[in-house]
Amino acid sequence: MRTLGRILALGLVFSVVTALIVIIVNASGANAPGFGDGPQFRPGGGGGEGFRPPFDGNRPGQGREEGREAGEFWLLGPIKNVAVIGLLVTAIVWPRSIARKNRKRLAP
């Protein structure tokens, strides 16, 4: 019962954040066709279903448009992401560890 209550509380917070995001995005006008330099509305395309920009992976400038086959380099992406996380961890943890060691050494 307690867990259910917690799940409901999380759901409530999630719903509030979701509602705020949707309101902000719609109010900003960013969802209107022709916003920015992104894909434009294709008239007559899809029989009234509207136009969804084609799926092109997570980041533009990577993947098929560079002639890279997904099958060949599938490990590069996860390695790069792990490297980014590893760099951040090193950049934060290492100086703290050095500072702690110095503090210990200087302590009387």
Add this chain to the structure above:
Amino acid sequence: MTDEIVKTSTGQTKTKIWMDILIFIVFLVMMEPRSSGLAVHEWLGLSMLATITVHLLLSWEWIIEITRRFAGRLGLQNRLNYILNWLLFIDGTLLMISGIMISEVALPYLGIKLPIGFAWRRLHDMSANIVLLLLGVHTALHWNWIVNTFSKYLIQPFKNLFSLKAGKDGAK
């Protein structure tokens, strides 16, 4: 860091570390939809709702305790961690909602049609990159806990298993 404020049981800590490993692996797969395929990307994304809920439920005491203490006396690291976790939650929600809005496989399969929004794909890409950075900082702030828990519940039992085996072999 969680253990500094709230004591957790061994079982809970074990569940938490396995859950975190699972979330990390799923996150890495999801960050490369080109490799995994759109269907896997979308279904894994929806399943992340459940795993993140469990992750938050396992840290519930810490969340409540820090929320109570936030206005009063609280260490800088816990304060930073709390703010970062909120940012991660908001950005994660944006990532999930924008993903649902641009869904091409999972939602149509469930028979759900959503209005087309032109900003959602960009927001999805942007929030994915921000989540990666926030996850890096989140991992760094919990680094001591990760190293200690890994060593205690994953590496040490493995070592003990081999030393036991070696001991038995030596006795023979």
